[in-house]
Amino acid sequence: MKIELAESYGFCFGVKRAIKIAEENKNSATYGPLIHNSNEIERLKRDFNVALSENLHSFQAGDVAVIRTHGIPKDELALLHKRNVDVIDATCPYVTKPQQICEEMSSQGYDVLIFGDEAHPEIKGVKSYAVGHAYVVNSADEVDALVLREKVAVVAQTTRRIEDYQRIVAKLMISHKEVRVFNTICNATFDNQDAVRKIAKEADVMIVIGGKNSSNTKQLYSIALDECSSSYHIESDEDLQAEWFDKKDFCGISAGASTPDWIIQAVIERIKLLSSS
Numbered sequence: 001m002k003i004e005l006a007e008s009y010g011f012c013f014g015v016k017r018a019i020k021i022a023e024e025n026k027n028s029a030t031y032g033p034l035i036h037n038s039n040e041i042e043r044l045k046r047d048f049n050v051a052l053s054e055n056l057h058s059f060q061a062g063d064v065a066v067i068r069t070h071g072i073p074k075d076e077l078a079l080l081h082k083r084n085v086d087v088i089d090a091t092c093p094y095v096t097k098p099q100q101i102c103e104e105m106s107s108q109g110y111d112v113l114i115f116g117d118e119a120h121p122e123i124k125g126v127k128s129y130a131v132g133h134a135y136v137v138n139s140a141d142e143v144d145a146l147v148l149r150e151k152v153a154v155v156a157q158t159t160r161r162i163e164d165y166q167r168i169v170a171k172l173m174i175s176h177k178e179v180r181v182f183n184t185i186c187n188a189t190f191d192n193q194d195a196v197r198k199i200a201k202e203a204d205v206m207i208v209i210g211g212k213n214s215s216n217t218k219q220l221y222s223i224a225l226d227e228c229s230s231s232y233h234i235e236s237d238e239d240l241q242a243e244w245f246d247k248k249d250f251c252g253i254s255a256g257a258s259t260p261d262w263i264i265q266a267v268i269e270r271i272k273l274l275s276s277s
């Protein structure tokens with residue numbers, strides 16, 4: 001069986017940057033998971049003594065708190081500073097951008113519409129920057145239920161599909177006089193999405209590697225599934241099952257933006273083993 005990686009996959013700029021920042025700040029703690037990959041978080045703990053704390057109140061004056069790639073709500077950041085915690089910001093610049101837009105546009109009197117998952121840390125963070133009204137929708141259908149002002153500004157979660165964002169914008173254009181659209185979907189997402197679509201069209205089995213709670217991995221998996229019905233979302237080589245590769249000729253592989261190379265390599269080695277036995 002042929003095994004091939006998508007042309008673009010895995011770690012993006014923001015995750016590489018956050019990991020480097022964490023490695024440079026030994027004996028610190030991240031507030032919330034630095035990235036959505038539990039294996040990599042364990043490695044940072046083991047090799048760099050970078051702990052993980054989900055409790056804001058565990059940080060005391062003088063502690064070093066590394067802010068995760070998805071960012072945190074504005075009031076929580078303010079509280080850390082107020083407590084004299086040494087804050088090291090590893091928020092991805094592509095996430096800081098929609099936070100700034102949300103703050104700026106809402107203070108100019110726009111209702112801000114955020115396309116994303118309300119429960120996701122990135123969106124909780126972005127929404128917290130609004131000084132006026134901000135609403136979160138997960139699909140174009142949810143727009144109908146909203147009563148928005150004439151002036152609307154729109155941002156999207158960095159990992160969303162552009163086609164879904166376009167549907168939301170198209171709907172707003174019909175019902176509103178002024179719609180300010182900011183394309184906050186990040187290029188790393190585009191590249192990995194285009195590449196997974198391309199390889200999934202050819203493959204007869206697709207393996208998408210990444211955390212089960214990683215939004216961008218779930219998107220990649222959904223695209224893979226659109227093109228190849230034998231697509232599987234796994235977190236590590238331990239999730240692989242031999243029967244997935246029965247009578248298959250071409251296995252395509254993609255990985256989410258927080259999946260480290262050592263996990264991808266372990267998956268490839270195990271697929272080789274399973275498909276040859």
Ligand code: SF4
Pocket residue numbers: 012013014015069092093094095158159186187188189216257
């Ligand atoms: S996927 Fe994009 S927005 Fe998210 S961390 Fe990576 S570079 Fe930043």
